[in-house]
Amino acid sequence: MPRALITIPASARRGEIIEIKALVAHEMETGFRRTQYGVVIPRNIITQFVCTYNGVEIFSADFHPAISANPYVAFSTIATEGGTITCSWAGDNGYSHTESVAIRVG
């Protein structure tokens, strides 16, 4: 059940600074842990997070094994126009997840 949650203010004034919070369900297995039999558990992490605002990239981050499970990223941007904010996460084993929210700017 891949699931992500993007939270933004319901509406914003033009030029206002808004906070975008993005939470995604992912185990973020580091690749450094072993099972009780000593077998290395293969790495399975998100490696890249990108957020676009009406198609323009406004934030991106590279994730590494020390990032916790279910990573949470919060950042701010300036509400310039109404439209769509899209976040995508990509990672090991072909993982990719994209989620969008609509933003109203008035």
Place this chain on the structure above:
Amino acid sequence: MNSRSAALRRCFGLLWSSSGALFVAVLAVSSATAQSAGENVPAGRHSGYDSMSRETRAMQDDDAANPGTLWVLDGEALWKQKTGSAGRSCFDCHGDARASMKGVAARYPVFNASRARPVNLEQRINLCRTDQQKAPPLAFESRELLALTAYVGRQSRGLPVEIAVDARTRPFLEAGREAFNRRLGQLNLSCAQCHDDNEGKRLAGNLIPQAHPTGYPLYRLEWQGVGSLQRRLRNCLTGIRAQTPVFGADELVDLELFLMWRARGMRVETPAVRP
């Protein structure tokens, strides 16, 4: 922050292996106060939430940052999903959980007539699955069962814990109380010796909480995931080097019943976040 029970285990390891004198001293202090155990705190009761860091409290308070929300959302989807040979969803019988499940988790464990004993919320959900939906029960600690439990629990957030005690439940409550006060394991400790007699003090670097299970299932940073109260109880039992009953064991449910009764009147926090 997220190595609390690892540190707890290290601490026990330290007590056990290093200085025998220190170990004996700790137990002597504990046993001197053991008589008073069991019934303390109504006045000074508080949730583990109160002793968390500002950051962890903020994480719990903001649904957008609380990773438990991911389980709640999964639970919401499962609530509406038809399953089993009856082809029914939870929604088909119970309707909108936001209304029908309000306050339900605050009452569990509840006496179940067909089982002739109290059942916890996870068991109740599985009874619905087997009896009503004609579906196989979900495994304890599976993502699905935790998600449904978290979703049902979320509907009681902010409501006071209310355990009904009557003639039918009393024996199980007393069994739970007895379990809480019973010394167990190689370290020969009871729940009460830590969580009543020494609550608020530190075990290694970690604060000993009063053990009010108001936020389960909860997101534990150490677990990097959501877990049930029984998972937490089994952790503690491992910590005192006792045998751990299987998930859903009667004795764990009795203990759950006693702990919820002990936390009566406190607010449900599901899904809580704990270090």
